Amino acid sequence: MKAIIYIVCTFLSIFFFWELAVRLANPPPYILPTPHSVLVAFKENSILIYEHSLVTIVEILIGLTIGIILGMITALTLEIFVTARLILRPLLIFSQSIPVFAIAPLLTLWLGYGILSKVVMAILIIYFPVTSAFHDGLSQTPKQYLDLAKTMRGTNRRNLLYLKIPHSIPSLCSGIKLASVYAPIGAVIGEWVGSSQGLGYLMILANGRVKTDLMFASLFTLGILSITLFGLISYLLQISLSKYLNA
Amino acid sequence: MMSSTSPSLELIGSVRSESEVLFEDLKLAVKANQWTCLLGSSGIGKSTILRLIAGLPTHVKLDGRIKSNDHLPISNRVSYMAQNDLLIPWATISDNVSLGNKLRGEKFSSEKKLKIIEKVGLVDHKKKYPFQLSGGQRQRAALARTLMENTPIVLLDEPFGSLDSNTREEMIDLTFESFKGKTVVFVTHDPHEAARLCESIYILGRQKTTSNNCLKPPFPKTYSDKLVFDLQYSLLEKIKSNHS
Numbered sequence: 435m436k437a438i439i440y441i442v443c444t445f446l447s448i449f450f451f452w453e454l455a456v457r458l459a460n461p462p463p464y465i466l467p468t469p470h471s472v473l474v475a476f477k478e479n480s481i482l483i484y485e486h487s488l489v490t491i492v493e494i495l496i497g498l499t500i501g502i503i504l505g506m507i508t509a510l511t512l513e514i515f516v517t518a519r520l521i522l523r524p525l526l527i528f529s530q531s532i533p534v535f536a537i538a539p540l541l542t543l544w545l546g547y548g549i550l551s552k553v554v555m556a557i558l559i560i561y562f563p564v565t566s567a568f569h570d571g572l573s574q575t576p577k578q579y580l581d582l583a584k585t586m587r588g589t590n591r592r593n594l595l596y597l598k599i600p601h602s603i604p605s606l607c608s609g610i611k612l613a614s615v616y617a618p619i620g621a622v623i624g625e626w627v628g629s630s631q632g633l634g635y636l637m638i639l640a641n642g643r644v645k646t647d648l649m650f651a652s653l654f655t656l657g658i659l660s661i662t663l664f665g666l667i668s669y670l671l672q673i674s675l676s677k678y679l680n681a
Numbered sequence: 682m683m684s685s686t687s688p689s690l691e692l693i694g695s696v697r698s699e700s701e702v703l704f705e706d707l708k709l710a711v712k713a714n715q716w717t718c719l720l721g722s723s724g725i726g727k728s729t730i731l732r733l734i735a736g737l738p739t740h741v742k743l744d745g746r747i748k749s750n751d752h753l754p755i756s757n758r759v760s761y762m763a764q765n766d767l768l769i770p771w772a773t774i775s776d777n778v779s780l781g782n783k784l785r786g787e788k789f790s791s792e793k794k795l796k797i798i799e800k801v802g803l804v805d806h807k808k809k810y811p812f813q814l815s816g817g818q819r820q821r822a823a824l825a826r827t828l829m830e831n832t833p834i835v836l837l838d839e840p841f842g843s844l845d846s847n848t849r850e851e852m853i854d855l856t857f858e859s860f861k862g863k864t865v866v867f868v869t870h871d872p873h874e875a876a877r878l879c880e881s882i883y884i885l886g887r888q889k890t891t892s893n894n895c896l897k898p899p900f901p902k903t904y905s906d907k908l909v910f911d912l913q914y915s916l917l918e919k920i921k922s923n924h925s
Contacts, residue, residue, distance in 0.1 A: 578763075578765065578767055579767065579769070581732075581735075581737050581761075582761060582767050582780075583784050584735075584736075584737060585735050585736075585737070585756075585759055585760060585761045585836075586760075586780065586781035586784050586785065586830065587757055587781075587784070587785055588781075588784025588785060589784070589785070589786065592783070592784045592785070592786055593784060596780070596783055596784060597769070597784075600769070600771050600772075601771075603771075677771050677810070678771045
């Protein structure tokens with residue numbers, strides 16, 4: 435509760451000084467609008483923002499779901515098959531040296547201006563953190579547990595199911611939380627490069643028409659969306675997996 | 682689940698790591714149905730010998746053999762209990778006790794499990810998680826898990842090492858009573874425990890490993906037994922001379 439009061443106070447004071455600075459320096463509104471005019475723009479365009487937000491939310495959620503599933507499958511594959519580890523891991527690390535931003539135009543070219551290219555963008559950006567976090571957890575299962583399992587003549591499959599996967603759940607959760615922060619970035623990059631809907635599209639549009647207040651309104655909406663998503667996912671993970679996370 | 686008669690074991694050979702010889706010409710005879718102690722100072726490689734018997738990976742190589750008198754494989758009929766309770770933190774005590782059954786994918790009698798949990802005095806705690814238990818209770822849970830395995834050979838690696846003296850007394854009696862009729866290899870650095878519990882004692886040293894005289898049955902001896910103190914003293918002297 436105390437934390438929330440602090441956060442609210444911090445934001446209120448930022449807005450206060452922002453308003454004050456703009457009123458004193460008086461820059462043209464297309465350079466920096468006041469928080470007040472951003473709020474007005476938000477109200478006036480609320481339906482527009484709502485509609486575009488929905489598109490972005492759908493892209494994020496689909497991208498997040500598929501990205502997390504693919505990441506988990508890859509991590510398990512890396513853990514189960516030594517050959518996969520030898521072949522895939524260098525490839526994965528190499529793929530991370532290419533900035534995702536750089537391939538966004540390619541995705542648009544290949545997959546079109548629709549939702550698909552944004553979903554793929556979100557998947558690409560979260561795939562590695564999820565894979566890496568989950569695989570770290572799996573491969574760091576304490577050796578003594580595995581030794582005990584060996585004296586108990588546990589099968590590989592069951593060791594994975596009852597020891598390695600439960601042990602890696604905290605790492606996987608960190609990966610998923612990271613993914614929930616990255617996924618909106620992926621979707622919005624995709625929208626910037628080429629789209630006809632979504633918050634990223636709205637930002638570019640508002641920017642082009644010098645509607646800086648609308649641009650800020652979209653930006654804040656995206657920020658609130660991302661924070662809500664992160665909070666919601668953290669909460670859901672915590673309540674559903676508490677026995678693994680608090681152990 | 683497996684043949685209930687406990688075998689005797691024999692380990693003969695030299696144990697070497699890449700850089701050094703741990704034990705030259707080792708000859709250990711572990712008799713059936715009793716406790717055999719491997720006594721020695723910390724770091725000498727006592728646990729490594731247990732790992733060799735259990736068939737676990739080690740950093741050493743055994744130039745020799747480990748065999749049982751019934752000529753059946755050994756590593757698939759041992760259970761292992763260490764100083765660290767090795768309880769799975771995300772599972773309840775009850776689930777920890779039947780971990781082995783779960784890992785093998787075999788059915789087990791929950792009645793039998795409950796009996797074992799009762800025996801170690803954890804009935805009121807069976808739904809709890811390990812972090813909610815004291816060190817002594819956790820070690821009891823580890824004992825219950827080992828009993829649930831019900832293997833003819835039991836390897837104990839300083840299982841009382843981390844307990845306070847009161848808890849330790851209780852645990853020693855409970856453990857000894859629980860493993861009656863099993864072939865037990867007991868690793869410790871404490872000559873007192875060795876004197877009280879074991880019918881054979883080996884003092885491990887870099888240069889030589891010696892078999893030592895033991896007390897006469899019945900076991901376990903009480904902690905105040907005068908004979909235990911005498912033996913404890915002579916064992917301590919030998920550990921010292923073996924180590925230097």
